[in-house]
Amino acid sequence: MTTADVLVIGGGVIGASVAYHLLEQNPRLRVILLEREAEVGAGATSKATGGVRHQFSTEANIRLTLLSYPYFTRAQERFGRPVDFLAHGYLFVTASPPTLAGVARSVELQRALGVRSRMLAPGEMAPLLPALVTADLVGGSFCGDDGSADPYGLLQAFLSVARGRGLEVRTGEGVVAVEKGGQRVTGVRTARGAYAAPIVVDCAGPHADEIGALAGVDLPSKPFKRQVMVTEPLPGFPDMFPLIVDLDTGWYVHRQGASAVLMGGTDKDRQPGHDTTIDW
Incomplete structure (x- = not known):
């Protein structure tokens, strides 16, 4: 069994962002990202048109854009590469x-x-x-x-920096079960093996509700x-x-x-x- 501090399920731009920020806050963490496909970014990220907007009707969404906007406009400074914003x-x-x-x-x-x-x-x-x-x-x-940016470029920017901080990316590792101890998640299983971690982050995009169901959680997210x-x-x-x-x-x-x-x-x-x- 492989152990980690945090498991991130999903190798799209959201999963990469989560891994990046975890290791930015604490580079000593062992973070493993599990992606079901043979390559990262092959799901929703590969099909996104890359829109970046402030014009939302809820305060939460507006504030999220205000927080994320510098990642697009200052990508070269932050990641060492542009994301074509x-x-x-x-x-x-x-x-x-x-x-x-x-x-x-x-x-x-x-x-x-x-x-x-x-x-x-x-x-x-x-x-x-x-x-x-x-x-x-x-x-x-x-x-x-x-405006708009290149979603795949942003994905690679997050992963490049996160890998430099120790992120492990494992492809072809589709999650088939979520392990629990009482009311807490303790890890996951894939077709290739078992992973243990006290924290599991579901970033599976259009499959997020399926991962939630494996843990007994009904996520209000549908593709x-x-x-x-x-x-x-x-x-x-x-x-x-x-x-x-x-x-x-x-x-x-x-x-x-x-x-x-x-x-x-x-x-x-x-x-x-x-x-x-x-x-x-």
């Missing part, structure tokens, strides 16, 4: 007056916490993307500090399928424009570098699950 802004739009009233309340909260977001009338959106049709809109919000369409370069679009979200449908448009445009959305009627079949 670009502050292109986020623009949220709506054609619904009640939705716009909710946006205004969110912006008021954001600004109270120091976020530089602001409300925009439809006529004020044109300079951000001249091709945007605004005739049916009632308004929206914009924050120029919002929902999202789809992203990637275009070829589109004529008439500037090299940079905000990530634009239609609050009424969940549809968004996002420039990736100076070439492709990403478009995606949320099927609000879809049930949770792990089906990754493309729905054309």
Whole structure:
């Protein structure tokens, strides 16, 4: 049996961040990260579009962004490598007056916490993307500090530093059981062996609820399928424009570098699950 001070389940960007911060606080810890796939970052992290935003409707989420934002803007200083962060802004739009009233309340909260977001009338959106049709809109919000980064680059940045502090990363180690002593978790088992630790951190992303169930915990976290369409370069679009979200449908448009445009959305009627079949 392998023993550790902390076991981290999941080799995505969240698991890597947890390991990084544990070893930043105490480099003497033995931290082992267990990843079910053959490589780290092969799950949700590999499919993320990398959005970084302050524009949330809850104080907790806004404060989380305020805490994490320097990791993107000062990555070179913190990690010794960039994560390709670009502050292109986020623009949220709506054609619904009640939705716009909710946006205004969110912006008021954001600004109270120091976020530089602001409300925009439809006529004020044109300079951000001249091709945007605004005739049916009632308004929206914009924050120029919002942007996007490379999720895989951030993952590798966390792991590079954490490995230098002693982090052990073990791939192909899917957790099949969580061991307990009374009401406390004491370790886990994988198909390859057993691990003992007084602390186990569940960072399994879309599989987090499954790990929780192994420990007898019902986590209110479920995976929902999202789809992203990637275009070829589109004529008439500037090299940079905000990530634009239609609050009424969940549809968004996002420039990736100076070439492709990403478009995606949320099927609000879809049930949770792990089906990754493309729905054309």
